[in-house]
Amino acid sequence: MKSLRTYAILYLIFLYAPIALLPIFAFNDATIIAFPLSGFTTQWFTELPQIPALIDSVKNSLYIAVITAILSTLLGICAARAAAKYTFRFKRPIMGFIMVPLVLPEIIVAVSLLVILLQLGLSLGAGTVIMGHVLICTPFCIAILNSAFQNLDPAMEEAAIDLGETPWSTFRLVTLPLVSPAIISALLISFTISLDEFIIAFFLTGTEPTLPVYLWSQLRFPARIPVVMALGTILVAGSILLLILAEMMRRRGLRRAGLQDKGGFL
Amino acid sequence: MLSRLAGMDAPLAILNTENKKGLALISAPLGYVIAMLAVPLAAILLISFWTQDFQTFDTTPTLNNYREAVTDPLYRELLFRSIRIAGLVTLVTVLLAFPIAYFISFHVAPSRKSLWLFLITIPFWTSYLIRVFLWKVILGFNGVLNSGLQTVGIIDEPLTFILYNANAVVITLAHAFAPFAILPIFVALEKIDRSLLEASQDLGESKLSTFFRVTLPLAMPGVVAAVLIVFIPTIGDYVTPRLVGGPDGLMIANMIQVQFLRLNNAPMGATLAVIAMVSVSLIALLFVALNRRYLRGPR
Amino acid sequence: MTALIDLKNVNKYYGDYHALRDVSLEIAQGEFFSLLGPSGCGKTTLLRTIAGFEDPSDGTLHIAGADMNGVPANARPTNMVFQSYAIFPHLTVAENVGFGLRKSPSSKTDKMKSVEEALEMVGLKGFGGRAAHALSGGQRQRVALARALILKPKVLLLDEPLSALDKKLREQMQSELRRLQRQVGITFILVTHDQEEALIMSDRVAVMFEGEIAQLADPQTLYKRPLSRKVGDFIGVMNFLPAAVRNATAIELDVAGLGPVTIAPDQAPSTAKTGPAEVGIRPEMMSILFEGEPDRETIAEGIIKDRAYYGDMTYYDVHLKNVDQPITISMKNIIGRPVLDIGDTARVSWDARSLVLFSD
Ligand SMILES: Nc1ncnc2c1ncn2[C@@H]1O[C@H](COP(=O)(O)OP(=O)(O)O)[C@@H](O)[C@H]1O
Ligand SMILES: [Mg+2]
Secondary structure, eight states: OHHHHHHHHHHHHHHHHHHHHHHHHHTBSOSSOOSSOOOBOOHHHHHGGGOHHHHHHHHHHHHHHHHHHHHHHHHHHHHHHHHHHOOOTTHHHHHHHHHGGGTSOHHHHHHHHHHHHHHTTOOOSHHHHHHHHHHHHHHHHHHHHHHHHHHSOHHHHHHHHHTTOOHHHHIIIIIHHHHHHHHHHHHHHHHHHHHHOOHHHHHHOTTSOOHHHHHHHHTTOGGGHHHHHHHHHHHHHHHHHHHHHHHHHHHHHHHHTTOOOOOSOO | OHHHHHHHHHHHHHHHHHHHHHHHHHHHHHHHHIIIIIHHHHHHHHHTTSEEETTEEEOSOOSHHHHHHHHOHHHHHHHHHHHHHHHHHHHHHHHHHHHHHHHHHHHSOHHHHHHHHHHHHHHHHSOHHHHHHHHHHHHSTTSHHHHHHHHHTSOSSOOOTTSSSHHHHHHHHHHHTHHHHHHHHHHHHHHSOHHHHHHHHHTTOOHHHHIIIIIHHHHHHHHHHHHHHHHHHHHTOOHHHHHHSTGGGOOHHHHHHIIIIISOOHHHHHHHHHHHHHHHHHHHHHHHHHTHHHHOSOO | OOOSEEEEEEEEEETTEEEEEEEEEEEOTTOEEEEEOSTTSSHHHHHHHHHTSSOOSEEEEEETTEEOTTOOGGGSSEEEEOTTOOOOTTSBHHHHHTGGGTTOOSOHHHHHHHHHHHHHHTTOTTOTTSBGGGOOHHHHHHHHHHHHHTTOOSEEEEESTTTTSOHHHHHHHHHHHHHHHHHHOOEEEEEESOHHHHHHHOSEEEEEETTEEEEEEOHHHHHHSOSSHHHHHHSSOOEEEEEEEEETTTTEEEETTTEEEEOOGGGSOTTOOSEEEEEEEOGGGEEEEOTTSOOOSSEEEEEEEEEEEOSSEEEEEEEETTOSSOEEEEEEOOTTOOOOOTTOEEEEEEOGGGOEEEOO
16 A cells, blocks of 8 residues: 555656656756756747747647637537437447547558548648547547536436427527536647647648647757757646646536546546 | 337337437538548558559559568568567556556545546646657756766766667657556446455455455456557557657658658558558457457446 | 326337337326336336327327327426436526526516525525535425426426435425425326325326236225236235135135135126136235134134234234135234234134235
8 A cells, every 4th residue: 555655656756757857947058958957047938939930830730729629529529419319320330430540540540641632632731730630639529528418417408398498499508508518628638639749740731830840840959959848848838727727627517417526538 | 900010110210210310410520530531541551552653653453562561671670669669568558557547546535536537647638749859858868867867976877778779669658658558447447346355355365366356357358448548559659769769769650651751652651551550450359359258247 | 078188099119119008098187196107117108208208109199188299398288307306407496497487478577586486385495596406305306396387387297206315305295295286286297116105195096017007096996996916916015815706796706715705896807707816905904803802704714924013013924724825914003912923823804895806
């Protein structure tokens, strides 16, 4: 028991070691990333806004992530609703098939999309990256939304109908408010995934790099490393913030539905 | 008589309306996956039988790519190395993950469980690229680990066996896929009825033998899921081998990328992708078959 | 008078499963009507068919004279109290109760007033501002009632509304529901698997088995004159004894252990014919004669096989001569009456008017 707890804490240290180093070296006044530390500086952060290519890639990534989040959450709502409310032929195989992108190696998704898009003569760009990102984000959205839709007592919707509402106003007045925390957390999660995703973007981005693709191109230059660390710090801090928000939403949803908390995402 | 007839028709009618509504809803996500995954995968399979002819494809079907992939020692080595590394990563990840899942499920107060799970998933949601790069920084010759250990005086010379080889790939991937392994095992452990463990001890088993005779077999579905969910994506990982693997740590995904984007030989890249996918599927199926006895039973 | 609710030959299939079998039913305005049966017999299905959540596979349903075919649930003059109560957790108590008033043309203050009245009626005055997810089971049940009654439906449908409550609260709610029904005068249809609850509360009860109505009667008739062994067995406790019908018109029987007896026409099915049959009798309609008590004309000899002491009552299992199965007899533990021991012989008297003949 005691040794298990020690192990768990060591494991957490292992998990957090890399991202804990980020801010340390982002504020370190040296171009090489090594101990001992040499001094405090905010120079790397102030350099960030002066790199036009970086700014462009951030804008591009944000645009892609927002569209991806909306589309994959919409697709996720359709799938989760269908799975929770209806029985239809081949339900299990269909649901399993939709979740496949979750386990497929991303390189496979990337090259197969690349091949077909080039064959169709589509030019690569933000649109093609979105296509790929929606594909890999949708299963995550389904996983999050599924439990919300499944937890929804069918009698809730029937009660609204019984009290005179139409199916559509029932969806608006009862269903949506009850699943909205899950919808928000699905939006946040898919946004985060899209913002961080590298391989698919690497293959499908064309001439306008996303932020991770831009970062990748910078990793080759040792002089740029401290700036990358600063950027990484901001990214990681942003991700963690979004996650905490998503988790708070999920818990609020559970509380609203008067349910017991049974664990995190996935 | 009438009702008998109605009884014959009714099931179909009910199924049809349910069917229609459900299928209508599911058609959007299903259609998307078909268009964006099934069709492209079929295209990859098709192209793998073609040949690159400068800028265009020679579409005469041929097995030449496969012949080359199987006979060329470079491709063979990359594939086997990928499987080996992925297997090792899976083993390490799952072995490291099990005690954590066990700890959270059995020794953390119920109200704190979701906090622990949250703590474990956070690193996973931060930029993969940056995390891998940080491992390169940590493990490097002049890296954080070596410089740190030297500053403290534990070592005199930098350790070299930890970067630009398969070890570094294993460490980095074991880190990246930790939550993927922990979560399914945790879920399986949570499902175990605690009174079963008391029953086992009541029947004379020790705590340790209870673990091996009751807990572990019941947790196996989670372990199997963890193995698959780690093994399948790692075999196709691109970033980690590229950043920390060095020449001896490169994997099949790196070669696929080279074929597609550098050598402009899409058919060869497609062939390698197909071979990788088929190998993964075969190994996964074999693994599931071997563990079948743990996977059936009440759901 | 036409019935408020009129079901004719309603069938319902789920795939191959025949959930409702040719159900015909008339329920009058103002009646407290119960659907009673074991779990899975189709009570909920029937209730949901009336509410409009299930379409009958065939047959007709009229409510207040209007054919309900094609009328969706939200347009029917029925409201429902769900088994899970289905209290919207994202709304307050008042918002829940006023949920169905959204489209009503009355002013906001009028709506608030009727919400207040509805809450008062169910004993939740002043609870309007509370969050719904913080309510107890009994309070949820009251909110569900108020929410359904506020729309003044012609019929209130209640699906096992009390089964989630503990015994004490359930008993209290039983009498409250009954009082409420009398007060508002609305027809209540209650689904329950608890025979005692059905007897206590209802004007009439329909007993269902396997999708079929086995008997429809007022509580007393149901208890005293079950139409089949199955109904008699399901409601309360009943002893069954093999019997032979000697004369089907005068209804003369030979009952195992009890001897020859003649019963009245209301104690036997009209289809009774000579030959082997079965009679049923309730435990309290038999009694053990203690020393000093005068003999009765209907007497049988037996031996006490087992007994269960309940405090106010004692239940004896008595082996009658020439009968394989022991019968159960309940005795009130009144002043001066001893509790008999296992192995004691017992003289058993019974009430011939309480025998019921079953021919199935
Ligand atoms: N939607 C459905 N699909 C298939 N079978 C159903 C459905 N609803 C109910 N049933 C079946 O119909 C039978 C009657 O159910 P129900 O009316 O809920 O019983 P009760 O309320 O009396 O317990 C049960 O055997 C149940 O399994
Ligand atoms: Mg029911």
